[in-house]
Amino acid sequence: MRTEVDVDGAYMEKRKKSDVKAKRMSRIKKILTYAAFVGPALLFFLTIQIVPFIMGVSYSFTSWNGVSSAVEWVGLDNYIKIFTDDSKFFNSFVFTTKFMLAAVFISNIIGFGLALLLNIALKTKNILRTVFFIPNVIGGLLLGFIWQFIFIKGFASVGNLTGLSFFNQPWLGDEVTAFWGIVIVFAWQISGYMMVIYIAALQSVDKNLLDAAKIDGASSVRMLGSIIIPLILPAFTICFFLTISMAFKIFDLNISLTGGGPFNSTESVAINIYQEAFQNNRYGLGSAKSILFFIVVAIFTTVQVMTTKKKEVEA
Amino acid sequence: MDEKYTTKTLLIELFAICLGILFLIPFYFVIVNSLKGFSEILLDAAAWPRELMFSNYAEVWEILNFPRAFLNSLIITVFSIIGIVLISSMAAWKMVRTPGKISSILFILFVSAMVIPFQAVMIPLVKLGGILGVMNSIPGIIMMYFGFGVSLSLFLYHGFVKTIPLEIEESAKVDGCTQFGVFWRIVFPLLKPITVTVVILNTLWIWNDYLLPLLVLQDASLRTIPLATSSFFAQYTKQWDMGLAGLVLGITPIIIFFLFLQKHIIKGIAAGSIK
Numbered sequence: 001m002r003t004e005v006d007v008d009g010a011y012m013e014k015r016k017k018s019d020v021k022a023k024r025m026s027r028i029k030k031i032l033t034y035a036a037f038v039g040p041a042l043l044f045f046l047t048i049q050i051v052p053f054i055m056g057v058s059y060s061f062t063s064w065n066g067v068s069s070a071v072e073w074v075g076l077d078n079y080i081k082i083f084t085d086d087s088k089f090f091n092s093f094v095f096t097t098k099f100m101l102a103a104v105f106i107s108n109i110i111g112f113g114l115a116l117l118l119n120i121a122l123k124t125k126n127i128l129r130t131v132f133f134i135p136n137v138i139g140g141l142l143l144g145f146i147w148q149f150i151f152i153k154g155f156a157s158v159g160n161l162t163g164l165s166f167f168n169q170p171w172l173g174d175e176v177t178a179f180w181g182i183v184i185v186f187a188w189q190i191s192g193y194m195m196v197i198y199i200a201a202l203q204s205v206d207k208n209l210l211d212a213a214k215i216d217g218a219s220s221v222r223m224l225g226s227i228i229i230p231l232i233l234p235a236f237t238i239c240f241f242l243t244i245s246m247a248f249k250i251f252d253l254n255i256s257l258t259g260g261g262p263f264n265s266t267e268s269v270a271i272n273i274y275q276e277a278f279q280n281n282r283y284g285l286g287s288a289k290s291i292l293f294f295i296v297v298a299i300f301t302t303v304q305v306m307t308t309k310k311k312e313v314e315a
Numbered sequence: 316m317d318e319k320y321t322t323k324t325l326l327i328e329l330f331a332i333c334l335g336i337l338f339l340i341p342f343y344f345v346i347v348n349s350l351k352g353f354s355e356i357l358l359d360a361a362a363w364p365r366e367l368m369f370s371n372y373a374e375v376w377e378i379l380n381f382p383r384a385f386l387n388s389l390i391i392t393v394f395s396i397i398g399i400v401l402i403s404s405m406a407a408w409k410m411v412r413t414p415g416k417i418s419s420i421l422f423i424l425f426v427s428a429m430v431i432p433f434q435a436v437m438i439p440l441v442k443l444g445g446i447l448g449v450m451n452s453i454p455g456i457i458m459m460y461f462g463f464g465v466s467l468s469l470f471l472y473h474g475f476v477k478t479i480p481l482e483i484e485e486s487a488k489v490d491g492c493t494q495f496g497v498f499w500r501i502v503f504p505l506l507k508p509i510t511v512t513v514v515i516l517n518t519l520w521i522w523n524d525y526l527l528p529l530l531v532l533q534d535a536s537l538r539t540i541p542l543a544t545s546s547f548f549a550q551y552t553k554q555w556d557m558g559l560a561g562l563v564l565g566i567t568p569i570i571i572f573f574l575f576l577q578k579h580i581i582k583g584i585a586a587g588s589i590k
Contacts, residue, residue, distance in 0.1 A: 033494045037409035038421065041402040041465050047447075048440065048462020049428050055439035066442075114334070121320065122328045124335075130577050131335040134342075137573040137580075138566050139523025141541045145548055145562055146345050149555060154344040157360040188338070193584065200585035238588050249432050252525045256545065273434045278530070287438050294435040301430055 053294075060288035065281050078288035088264060089289060092272040093296075095265065099182060100247040107187040108239055111194025116224075118195070119202045129199070133192035140189065144256025147185045148172065175265040178258050182266060185253060190246065194239045201235035202228065233311060244304055248297055269293050349559035356555045371560035375547075378557070381564055383536060384543040388568075391453060391528075391539060392521045395460035396514055403465050404510070407472030408502055412484075422473060429466045433526060441530055449531075456531045460521055468513045471587060475509040476502075512583035515576070522569055540565050 060078055064071045082089055114132055118125045135143065151171040159167030171177045205228055213223050229236075251270035254260065260267035273293060277286030348356050349371060351364045375381070410418040440459070441450070449455030479502065487497050525541040532538060538546070544565045551557045573580055 034409055034413055037494075037498075038406040041406035041425075041469060042421065044402065044458065044461040045425060045428070045465045047443075048459050049431065049436060049466070050424075052436045052439035052443055053428075053431055055443065056435055059439060117327065117331050117334075120324060120327055122324065122331060123320075124328060124332060128331055128335045129581065130574075131338055133577075133581060134570065134573065135338070137519055137523075137569050139525065139541055139569075141523070141525045141545060142562060142565050145544065145558070146341055146566075149348070149559060149562075150341050150344055153348070153356060153360040153555065154341070157362075160359075161361060188341075192338075196581050196585050197588045242588065249434070251434075252523075252541075256548070270432075270434050274437075274526070277438045283438050283442075290432075290435040290438060294430075294432055297432050298430045 056287045057291055059284055060291045062284045062287075064284040064287075066277070066283040071284075074284070078285050079292075081285065082288060082292065088267070089269075089272055089276075091264065092267045092269045095179070095267060096248060096250070096269045099179065099186075099250065099266075099268070100244060102180075102183045103186045103190075103247040104240060104243045106183060107190040107243055108194055108236075110187055110191035111239065112198050114191060114195040115198030115202055118199060129195070132195055135189045136193045138189075140250075140252030140254075141256045143185060143189055144253045147181070147188075147257055151181055172258055173262055175262060178262060178266050182250075182254060182257055185257060186247065186250070189253070190243060194243065197235055197239055197242075198232070201232035205231050237305060237309060240304055241301060245297065245301055248300060345559050346563055348555060349563045351556060353554065353556040356559075368556070371556050372564065375557055375560040375564060379543050379547055379561055379564065380535075380538075381543075384538050384540045385568060387453065387537055388522060388539040391457055391460070392518055394457045395464065395521050396517050398457065398461045399464040399468050399517055400510060400513055402461060403468035403513070404472045404503060404506055405498065406465075407469045408476050408498060408506075411473060411476040412481075422469075425466050425469050429470070433463075437526070437530060444531060451531065451533050451537065453532075453537060456528060459527060459531065460517075463527075464517050464521075468517065471509055471513055471516075472506065475506060479505055508586070511579055512587040515580050515583040516587050518572070519569075540568070 059071075061073060061075060062071045063074045063077070118129055118132075122128070138146075155167040155169075155171055159165075169177050171181050209227060210223060213227055218226070249270055250268050251274070254266065254268045255271055258266045260271050269289075270293075273286055273289045276289060277283050280286075344360060347362075347364060348360055350367045350369070352368055355362075355365065410422055444450040444455065444459070447455075449458060483501060483505075484497050487501050492500065523541060524539075525545070528539045528542050529545075532542065535546075544561055547561050548558055551561075
């Protein structure tokens, strides 16, 4: 009897061991499969985005010029310099903020207006949707060149034909009109995109609700204000988020349309950083600027999403 | 909102058509003037050309080395997108199907990086690219697009995978399919609608991107369409006859792409933004 128990015990022990081993094997296998699926994405993501970002933070405390291997630690000097002795950078921030405000409002008003128009059962609505969206597929760089021609030659010839003084201004040569020039082109590019998002939202609004309101005698304006807009607030969150971040990071369109001129009056932060780093070869200073830029972009976008989300809940 | 087609609708329709024409006028100016001689453009930019000068295009085709630039843009866009689709769909699926701390931390990391502006990464990236030996090379820039594209694409896939019922995958697992088998044979085909969105969003971005190629690709033979156009414009400032022909060439491929796939593109854009 005793031997039998022993044999049994040994058998159980062995089984337990192989169980543990099998469990461990399957755990290792699980980890390996996880790594095989997630690893490639993580590897590229870390090498291309996260590592350079961390490097950038540390460069921002140095006087690195991009060439010499000796990188000198300068502490907060770059940041102090930016805040006390760099009016060009400050001006570019002011320009970018003003531009963002104007661009966000105008392109969302146009985009939402177009969406309301095309939400009506028009016969040409599909063609028009395509037409309004076309500028969006062309990159900012080429658009800027296209509009350079429109502002310089196209507007002048329209001005000759119509005699309207609006067209006869030196559009890109004057600080005020150059600012609005960029806003116009940005709105021309982006409103079709916003329109597509707003149309999708408008189509999700329950028709019965609108019919009921109509029977109750609500006017179109009233329905828009009290039913439609509150229902599609999430679309406004998305569109504001997209336009804010696109407008604030403007580079391509800016560089090809005005190149930052006249007299640096339309130089965006992105252009300023680019020039500081790659034309003045002040990589350390450029890095410090880019970190500040990151902080501002991050604050802007989080605050914006949070406030609009809060409104959604209240509504 | 009205279902009936009334006079009011007709008036709105006419107004909308006028707006549409207004939107297209810049294209009219660019195309018409690209077919004129230089002095004719200066004389009157709004007029129809007296004689169509296709020679502008022939000349610009050579100067821009258009076939080369087109091919570079095409190779970079296609391979970047294949890579982005593969790595982000695989990672997103596995992360959704393996709930836990690691997956949620990784997800937050991937997604929050979307707030980092390119400018905050580009300076060290050039340095790092030099160390890794991927500067001035097409495979190098493709790998960089993998890294930049993965955040948004993974986010979109992640949201979509959650809507796929687990049962389908489980029955396949019972049938003895490996993890890779389950993913490629069952899950990936189901992801098609969101893959279309991912491909479209990334195509519009990568095809039109200017700053990353400007920093990475120095050789003239590696230039993409935006790079070739901008260096051409810098050389031929205010020579509108040439410049406009170059612009028309530059925007044609992406406009054709859009017109062919417009239904998918507009749907994909809407889906991609609402998620």
